[in-house]
Amino acid sequence: MRPTLRLLEPQLPTNRLIDLCWLRRDLRLHDNHALFQALQGDVSVACVFIFDPQLLDELEQDSKQVAFMYACLQSLQTDLRRHGSELIIAYGPAERELPRLARQCNSQIVYANRDYEPYAKHRDHLVGQSLLAQACTLQLYKDxxxxxxxxxxxxxxxxxxxxxxxxxxxxxxxxxxxxxxFDSLSACHRLLPLAPLALPSLTELGFSEHTLTKLLIQAxxxxxxxxxxxxxxxxxxxxxxxxxxxxxxxxxxxxxxxxxxxxxxxxxxxxxxxxxxxxxxxxxxxxxxxxxxxxxxxYPDTATQSFKSEYQNLEYSNNEDWWLAWCTGQTGYPLIDAAQRQLLHSGYMHNRLRMISASFLVKDLLIDWRRGERFFAQHLIDYDQAANVGGWQWAASTGCDAQPYFRIFNPITQSQKFDPKGDFIRRYVPELAALDNKSIHAPWLSRQLPLEFRLGLHYPAPIVDHSTQRELALALYKRSSDS
Ligand SMILES: Cc1cc2nc3c(=O)[nH]c(=O)nc-3n(C[C@H](O)[C@H](O)[C@H](O)COP(=O)(O)OP(=O)(O)OC[C@H]3O[C@@H](n4cnc5c(N)ncnc54)[C@H](O)[C@@H]3O)c2cc1C
The missing domain is CATH 1.25.40.80 (Serine Threonine Protein Phosphatase 5, Tetratricopeptide repeat)
Incomplete structure (x- = not known):
C-alpha cells in the first residue's frame, strides 16, 4: 500500500447478501454485460474497482493513461451516485482484495467481463480460486x-x-x-444504496494531478x-x-x-x-x-515473442542514441518526429503514423520491436496489449498476417503521400513551419531552405540514411531466416 493512501471503507449493511460487479476495462453503466447479468437476480449488487499496484507501478508519474482512467472513474462514480449507489474502491492485488470485499458483503457471486490478456487471465484464475475457497464464484461474461x-x-x-x-x-x-x-442501465436503480465515498486522489495513488489538465481526449x-x-x-x-x-x-x-x-x-x-x-x-x-x-x-507467448519462429532471434543492433532520438522525436525524419511528438504531447498517435513509426524503429534503426511496444505501452492512452503487440509484430514482420520483411516503409514517400502539404508536420514540429511543402518532408535534400534555417542547428540532420538502413534490415532478416 502506498504510504499516503487511506481508503475509506464503505458502510455496508450487515446480515445482507450483496453480490459484486467487478469493473475493470468496462467503466460504464450502460450496455454492460456483467452488470446486466448481476442486476437480473434479487440479490443487491455493488460495483467495485480495484487499483492494481502491479499494473500501476509500471507507469510513469505523469502517465496520461492513468489520468484518463482516473477521470473515467470519477465520471463513473458520478453516474453511480445518480442511482443512489457508489463505486467501492480497493487498492492491492485483486486476489487479495476481491475475496476480502466479497467476505464483507457475504457475496455468493462476483460478476465481471472477460479480459483476454495473459496477465488478466492469470489474475482472474487466482481470484476465481480464492473466491471458490469461500463459496463464492467469479462469473465472467463476453463484453x-x-x-x-x-x-x-x-x-x-x-x-x-x-x-x-x-x-x-x-x-x-x-x-x-x-x-x-444488455440494458444494464435501466436496472441500475436496483444497485445497492451506498453513502458517498471519496476516490483516492491521483497524488495518493502516486501520480501527478497535473496530468488531468493535460488530457486532450475527454474521459x-x-x-x-x-x-x-x-x-x-x-x-x-x-x-x-x-x-x-x-x-x-x-x-x-x-x-x-x-x-x-x-x-x-x-x-x-x-x-x-x-x-x-x-x-x-x-x-x-x-x-x-x-x-x-x-x-x-x-497465443499468449506472442506478447513477448515473435510469432514467426524464423524471426525469434533477429540480431537487432539496438543503438542507444538512435533509440533516444526516436523516443523524443529527434530523428531528423520530419513525419517520424511529428508522430512521436504527437504521442508524447497527447497520448495518442494516428494509425498511419503508428505503422510508419514502428516500421522506422525496427527496419531503419534496427531496434527490437519489443522496446517500441513497451514505449507505446507507457505513452498511449489507448494502450491495449493485443492491438499493440499485433501492430508492432505486423510492422516488424514477425507476427501473424504481418507485412513481408522486404516491405519497408520509406519515411519520405510516406510523408509526401499522407501529409502532402506538411500540415501535420508543421503542427508538431514547429521548427520546420517555414519550410515549403516540398522541402518539409526531407529538409536535408532541399536546395530551397529558408535563409535563417540551419539543418543540424534548428532541426536535426537525419540520424540514419534510409537506403543504407534498408539494405541492412534486409540482410538482418535474411540472416535470421537462413540460420
Ligand atoms: C504499432 C501499432 C501499435 C498499436 N497499438 C494500439 C494500442 O495499443 N491500442 C489500440 O487500441 N490500437 C492500437 N493500434 C491500432 C490502431 O492504430 C488504433 O486502434 C487506432 O489508431 C486508434 O485510433 P482511432 O480510435 O481513431 O481508430 P479508428 O480508425 O477510428 O478505428 C476504430 C477502432 O477500431 C480499432 N482498431 C482500428 N485499427 C485497429 C488495428 N489495426 N488493430 C486493432 N484495433 C484496431 C480500435 O479500437 C479503434 O478505436 C496499433 C497499431 C500499430 C500499427
Missing part, C-alpha cells in the same frame, strides 16, 4: 469484443492467423447472430457518447480520410474502447449493416480489434 476466444475458427477448428479469412467468417457470423445489447461515458455521435456524422468519409493524420478522419474512440466507456456493440451498430464505404471500412477496423484479441488469447 469487450463481438466474438471471443474460440468463437471464430477455421473449418478445421483452428484459430485464424490471417485476417482476411477471419474477417469473412466474422462477418458471416455477425449476420447470423446479430449484435446483442467518461458521456464524453464517449458525444464523440461517437460526432464521428457518426463523418463516418461515410472514413475510408477516404482515415490515412491522413492532418485530417479529422478517424474516430479517436480507442481510449473509450480501451477503458470500456463505450460499448463495442454500440460501435458495431453504428456501422452495420453498412450503408457506405466508410461504414464498411470502419467495421473492418473493429474486426481487426477482435482479431488481435482472439489471437493473443490463443
Amino acid at each position: 469487450q469484443v463481438i466474438f471471443e476466444q474460440d468463437e471464430v475458427l477455421t473449418g478445421q477448428g483452428a484459430p485464424y492467423s490471417v485476417f482476411t479469412p477471419y474477417w469473412r467468417k466474422w462477418l458471416l457470423q455477425l449476420g447470423n447472430i446479430g449484435v446483442p445489447s 467518461g461515458s458521456a464524453a464517449a457518447q458525444e464523440a461517437l455521435q460526432k464521428f457518426s456524422t463523418r463516418l461515410h468519409l472514413y475510408e477516404q480520410n482515415r490515412d491522413f493524420p492532418a485530417v479529422n478522419g478517424v474516430s479517436r474512440l480507442s481510449p473509450h474502447l480501451r477503458f470500456g466507456t463505450l460499448s463495442i456493440r454500440q460501435c458495431v451498430e453504428q456501422c452495420w449493416p453498412s450503408d457506405s464505404a466508410g461504414a464498411s471500412c470502419w467495421l473492418k477496423e473493429l474486426a481487426w480489434r477482435d482479431f488481435y484479441q482472439q489471437f493473443l488469447w490463443h
Whole structure:
C-alpha cells in the first residue's frame, strides 16, 4: 500500500447478501454485460474497482493513461451516485482484495467481463480460486469484443492467423447472430444504496494531478457518447480520410474502447449493416480489434515473442542514441518526429503514423520491436496489449498476417503521400513551419531552405540514411531466416 493512501471503507449493511460487479476495462453503466447479468437476480449488487499496484507501478508519474482512467472513474462514480449507489474502491492485488470485499458483503457471486490478456487471465484464475475457497464464484461474461476466444475458427477448428479469412467468417457470423445489447442501465436503480465515498486522489495513488489538465481526449461515458455521435456524422468519409493524420478522419474512440466507456456493440451498430464505404471500412477496423484479441488469447507467448519462429532471434543492433532520438522525436525524419511528438504531447498517435513509426524503429534503426511496444505501452492512452503487440509484430514482420520483411516503409514517400502539404508536420514540429511543402518532408535534400534555417542547428540532420538502413534490415532478416 502506498504510504499516503487511506481508503475509506464503505458502510455496508450487515446480515445482507450483496453480490459484486467487478469493473475493470468496462467503466460504464450502460450496455454492460456483467452488470446486466448481476442486476437480473434479487440479490443487491455493488460495483467495485480495484487499483492494481502491479499494473500501476509500471507507469510513469505523469502517465496520461492513468489520468484518463482516473477521470473515467470519477465520471463513473458520478453516474453511480445518480442511482443512489457508489463505486467501492480497493487498492492491492485483486486476489487479495476481491475475496476480502466479497467476505464483507457475504457475496455468493462476483460478476465481471472477460479480459483476454495473459496477465488478466492469470489474475482472474487466482481470484476465481480464492473466491471458490469461500463459496463464492467469479462469473465472467463476453463484453469487450463481438466474438471471443474460440468463437471464430477455421473449418478445421483452428484459430485464424490471417485476417482476411477471419474477417469473412466474422462477418458471416455477425449476420447470423446479430449484435446483442444488455440494458444494464435501466436496472441500475436496483444497485445497492451506498453513502458517498471519496476516490483516492491521483497524488495518493502516486501520480501527478497535473496530468488531468493535460488530457486532450475527454474521459467518461458521456464524453464517449458525444464523440461517437460526432464521428457518426463523418463516418461515410472514413475510408477516404482515415490515412491522413492532418485530417479529422478517424474516430479517436480507442481510449473509450480501451477503458470500456463505450460499448463495442454500440460501435458495431453504428456501422452495420453498412450503408457506405466508410461504414464498411470502419467495421473492418473493429474486426481487426477482435482479431488481435482472439489471437493473443490463443497465443499468449506472442506478447513477448515473435510469432514467426524464423524471426525469434533477429540480431537487432539496438543503438542507444538512435533509440533516444526516436523516443523524443529527434530523428531528423520530419513525419517520424511529428508522430512521436504527437504521442508524447497527447497520448495518442494516428494509425498511419503508428505503422510508419514502428516500421522506422525496427527496419531503419534496427531496434527490437519489443522496446517500441513497451514505449507505446507507457505513452498511449489507448494502450491495449493485443492491438499493440499485433501492430508492432505486423510492422516488424514477425507476427501473424504481418507485412513481408522486404516491405519497408520509406519515411519520405510516406510523408509526401499522407501529409502532402506538411500540415501535420508543421503542427508538431514547429521548427520546420517555414519550410515549403516540398522541402518539409526531407529538409536535408532541399536546395530551397529558408535563409535563417540551419539543418543540424534548428532541426536535426537525419540520424540514419534510409537506403543504407534498408539494405541492412534486409540482410538482418535474411540472416535470421537462413540460420
Ligand atoms: C504499432 C501499432 C501499435 C498499436 N497499438 C494500439 C494500442 O495499443 N491500442 C489500440 O487500441 N490500437 C492500437 N493500434 C491500432 C490502431 O492504430 C488504433 O486502434 C487506432 O489508431 C486508434 O485510433 P482511432 O480510435 O481513431 O481508430 P479508428 O480508425 O477510428 O478505428 C476504430 C477502432 O477500431 C480499432 N482498431 C482500428 N485499427 C485497429 C488495428 N489495426 N488493430 C486493432 N484495433 C484496431 C480500435 O479500437 C479503434 O478505436 C496499433 C497499431 C500499430 C500499427
